[in-house]
């Protein structure tokens with residue numbers, strides 16, 4: 001599918017299978033999501049622009065590659081997107097964080113905004129939006145709408161699992177925003193859950209069910 005990268009790295013696939021198992025504990029689930037967040041982030045940032053800067057080793061001066069431009073922004077969609085954050089900040093400790101509060105209306109499945117807090121100069125930065133479950137695609141689409149309304153032009157979307165319906169909705173609404181996911185599952189059920197999926201990611205992370 002155009003604009004979508006499925007990351008088939010064996011470590012990510014193995015960890016995802018562990019997360020799908022219904023007997024996986026809350027603690028294990030959270031740890032796995034944290035680890036996978038780091039691994040997916042590695043792929044999402046693979047082509048970041050670099051510049052050559054002059055440095056001095058103990059032996060000589062040299063030109064060395066360094067990340068170009070302003071620090072990245074990680075933008076988790078609350079609450080499940082938070083699960084990726086620790087692992088990603090371990091990898092890119094200087095990244096800034098934007099919090100996007102959206103909840104899914106259980107009847108309409110539409111996204112409703114309740115919180116937004118971001119660096120003031122977010123429009124000048126590359127923003128990676130994080131949502132582990134791209135189900136209907138409504139939350140991710142709304143989150144990117146919110147960011148574009150605030151002037152952001154460089155955006156990427158990182159998820160763990162996607163449904164074909166969500167991918168179609170998102171890529172139609174935002175064809176300029178590339179998506180990374182570890183898997184594309186079969187379909188959405190009548191309650192908007194990804195099948196076979198892994199259940200409710202937020203509930204499994206925080207033990208709220």
Ligand code: URA
Pocket residue numbers: 080133135192193194195197198199200201202
């Ligand atoms: N959100 C989840 O946590 N799981 C799904 O399957 C769909 C949306």
